[in-house]
Amino acid sequence: MQRELKLRIVSGVILAAIVLAATWYGGLAFRILAVVIGLLIYYEWSKMTGIARDWVANAVGWIGEAAIAFLVLVGNFEFAAGMLAGVTAVGIALIILQGTSRWLPVGLFYAGATGLALAAIRSDDRAGLYAMLFVFAVVWATDILAYFVGRALGGPKLAPSISPGKTWSGAIGGAVSAVVAGVVLVHFLLPGAEIIAAGVAFVLSVCSQSGDLFESFIKRKFGVKDSSRLIPGHGGVMDRVDGLIFACFSAFLLAGLFSLIKGAGMTSLGAALFGL
Template sequence: MQPELKLRIISGIILAIVVLGATIYGGVVFSVLSALIGLLIYYEWSTITRLQAEQPLTNVVGWIGQAAIAAAVVAGTLGYSLILLALFFVLAIGLMFAGRTSSWFPAGVVYAGLTGIALSGIRGSDSAGLHAMLFVFAVVWATDILAYFIGRAIGGPKLAPKISPGKTWSGAIGGTVSAVVAGVLVAYFAFSGKVALAAPIAFVLSVFSQSGDLFESFIKRRFGVKDSSHLIPGHGGVMDRVDGLIFACFAAFLLAGLFSLIKGGEVTSLGAALFGV
């Protein structure tokens, strides 16, 4: 086995153990992990888009915003974290229109900040949150793995050749179908009676997951970088590993919020709201 492949496998196993362990434990442990992922994503985003190198003072404002959001996420105050995100986004937009920064700055504020908020919000502190988070993982992982193998096996027309030349329509469709199957299986055991609802949710999350993958590919191609960073041995950066998960969590977070508004009344957790339990 080649040393690089061996390193990739070992670091991948360690990452999976850490993430799944924190997800199962929940509470402040998962909140800290969520906040850390958000901070690392902002670091990579600001490096890739050259905010750190070309606009250091503006980037300090970004770091203050991300640190405040991360603290609110760790404290478990979903409402305050969303308020902080909105405030710093408005500030970033103001700096952009004042000519002090580019549109990449407000985009990075939302991309990184909402990642930590969405992850922590979906997991919550109850069993429904755990099952909802495992559902999201299953959908994203099934999408990534099966899209890769089915795309390589079948080939065919490219999905977005100018952004990611290796991706095909056959892989995208195969990944989505696999995600729906995986999501339904998780829902069958975790959310009894919600299998019919799981299929369309899994479909939406899979589409968003693949969109997130393409989005990160676009960003890296736009700025001429191969990996988002070198933080993870053999894998590149955090964004390289969670690009699909980020967009899938955004979609799950928004869907849960929408469902809770439609249902009305007291919402125990976003994970519960996602499946109406």
């Protein structure tokens, strides 16, 4: 147990250092990180759900994810969003025409949207850096405080059939801490945007917890403890970023909506997330 804990701590520190360094540098460095995360998520998804055993579905899946990854790498987020919609539609068509697993289009969208949303929010500007740090702060605050508040207060279970350990007190504590963390961060980085940051932080916290429950549901359905063994001491990539996936895609949608309202392009999503 002691060795496992040490391995978990070392892996966690290394991963955090890589993620934060790529976030700081932005540009191609962060787009590579986003693409790698998306592709690894699809790898784990295909293994867990059995898509990897269907060579047609597996080929379509990897070709689709590779196309999305390429567009994200070159920074063409609008085309990447169109490709994401297209490959998801192809996955649905395969269900209708060939009886392919219904988990194919879900996995295509889940993995592809992750890489796209991460890269588009970070983008190449300072506002993107602030937005990405904001998303991280909200997700991490949600995870940490939900755990400790839930353990301390207990009470009614949030979703006992999916994740027996989660409680309503933990969910509320996580959401409150996320709002506090988000507002404090924005107060120092973008003074004047605290009010909208509080609302966005609450939405992202709820989405983060939903993402955690979604992955718990998938793992329970397919009878696996971890999404893979890619990360020593931590399981798989999905196990580490389940909440981040839902939160980041929700931030992407919110920023896109705000950007459309203001008439800005997709390159300004970081600023749009805070109503700037």
